[in-house]
Amino acid sequence: MTNLAILPILIPFLSGVLVAFTHNRLGLTRTLAMLLAIVHLITMGFLSFHVLTEGSIVLEAGDWIAPYGIVLVLDPLSALLVLTTSIILVAAVWYAPSSVSEEQESFYFYAFVFLLITGVSGAFITGDLFNLFVFFEVLLMASYALITHGGKKVQLRESIKYVLINLFSSMLFVTTVSYVYAVLGTVNMAQLAERAAASDSPGIITTVAILLFFVFATKGAAFPLYYWLPRSYIVPNPVISALFGALLTKVGVYSLIRTFTLIFHQQPEIIDNLFIWVGNLTMLFGVLGALASRNIKLIVAYNIIPAIGFMLVGIGMFNIDGLSGSIYYLLQDMIIKAALFLLAGTIASLAGTADINKMGGMIRSHPMLGWMFFIGGLVLAGVPPFSGFIGKLLLVRGAFEKGETVTVIIMLITSLLILLSIVRAFIRVFWGEGNTGAEPAGKHGSQIFSAGFLMLFTVFLGIGAEAILPSVQQIADYLLEPQTYIELVLKGDH
């Protein structure tokens, strides 16, 4: 049944509309949103299992044959990412009622969240470069609505930057797609891969590829283009920050993985070095930002950036260990970033401020929160046995295989600095004098539980790595062989 491939888009889209209908009755909206999010999670779990065991699903929308119509490809990589997205959706919907004001909630909050998920899932499963642009626009539209949701002055100030940067990169994206079409005469990814491999002028393809790299690097916040991200991501409500931090940048990274392994790998010496050096610089500069800030939300937001650097470096390795490290890191980073944003939001809301210098002694009244934040820091830094360690181990192995010793050193330094930035925040907030946020957790209980729900998954990704690693390595293997994807989509008859 090829129609299963549309479900990751259809369920959130339909849920968004249904939730929008009930926006006046808050209780009903909350229940419905939670119910639909769980339905989405279960369906995606089933779909991922189906894809991992029985092979990818390709849907030719509207019964148009592959290179002419739009295809949706639910392959193992997309399936795992869509599953992770649905986990984060459940946590966000769980966290929202205690954090978002009722006025905001009744103003189509859940509808926009579901539409954001629609766009993200669509970007993950589409098999068409122009369609990827369309789904980027869908998720950006929803994100514009969410980042200004509430309409505080600081939000409007930061969202102007966010909107302008994203409009510019969308413009560049659509221009680049037209270049791709001019050079290769198609926008279907499988056919692009086939034609790019057969092309006799790899120079021009690499040029277009570097333009596309800039587009996705803006979305994914890579080195020179990340400056807008941290401050924009901390202004909205913690739920929205968590969704943005966990999903939006990762969509950029996914697009890089997909297009650069499949299509634009004609001149490896240029492309690989680009990825590795941009990745190195992203790691270093991102973590310096995290060290320099004193705002707990900003520390978490800056920690997005070194993670992007790790993934870019992994793509640049272009061997099994590097790529599987990237994918593993991508999966676990989505979950841990969402959890950390939610925790930081709870801490800031309990303390009444986000400045870590004004907090202290929180561990006495909220031990659970403190230790979860600490574990989050350990996961980020890559301390065994948590999930960050597995990803970094794979990346280091990939780097040694490729002979990039400098990258290994930078990765280790970055990991240490990440640990320093989080542990320093932990010490300032939870230890020492003072007694910030001494009142009982109250409504924050459900916030801590929803973040704990995400923590469970990262711990599972770390301890249960044995169960997941084989499929991740299988995906990396599959990404290194574009021919599999081409045959899957085009079926060899065209």
Added chain:
Amino acid sequence: MSALQDDFASIVQMVSIICLIVLSVSIILLIIRVLKGPTNADRAVALDAIGVNIMAFAALLAIILVTPNFNDIVLLIGILLFIGTVAIAIYLEKGDLIDTDDN
């Protein structure tokens, strides 16, 4: 007979292209008026005239490309133009397009 038809067709093509060029020039002049126009009323009239020129443009393109598909577009531009001009006129008169609290 067919030679006559061919001649006629080529003359129509040529005339249409000349008309297009003249229209382009007039649109450019009107844009200057829109930018310069001493009063807003001048700008409104110039915008209206630009719209009329665009309608003519679409109609001439329909002749050149020998297709009936542009006819609806001419109508549609006319409608949007009418509403746009009315909106500008109301804005200049009242400063508020839609009355929310009268009658």
Added chain:
Amino acid sequence: MENSPNNLIFKTTTVLISFLLLGFSVYLFFSGHNSPGGGFIGGLGTAAALVLMYMAYGFKTVSKVLPINYRILTMTGVLIAILTSAGSFVFGQPFLSHTFTYVHVPLIGKMELATATLFDLGVYLTVVGIALTIILSIAQDRSTSEENTSGQDTYSR
């Protein structure tokens, strides 16, 4: 109405022109799918006609004549579009597949009936709803911000 201009001619012509416009937008809506037109442009035509009515007669009068909540209209439109395309699940066809048939209708003659028109109906309603939501909220924002500057209006409508 003390500073309102004498717009008798405008009001009178609006009655005529907006109905012409509505008719034209319906024509555009049905001519879609194989020739220029379709749900999007038809919806814009309808929205233009409605905006003309709002401009001529003011918000309150038209709201009495057309008591439509445009947000619900938008959501209904999206729902129709989704359900039409998801209908392919029932028939075991790929998503978004459409089909058509020819029927003979008295007086009109042979007519094409396509399921794509249903999808277009969803698009039509969505476009009308969105266009009017945007235009009316901008218009109302202006007049309320002159009266009270409390800034709480964002949620009240």
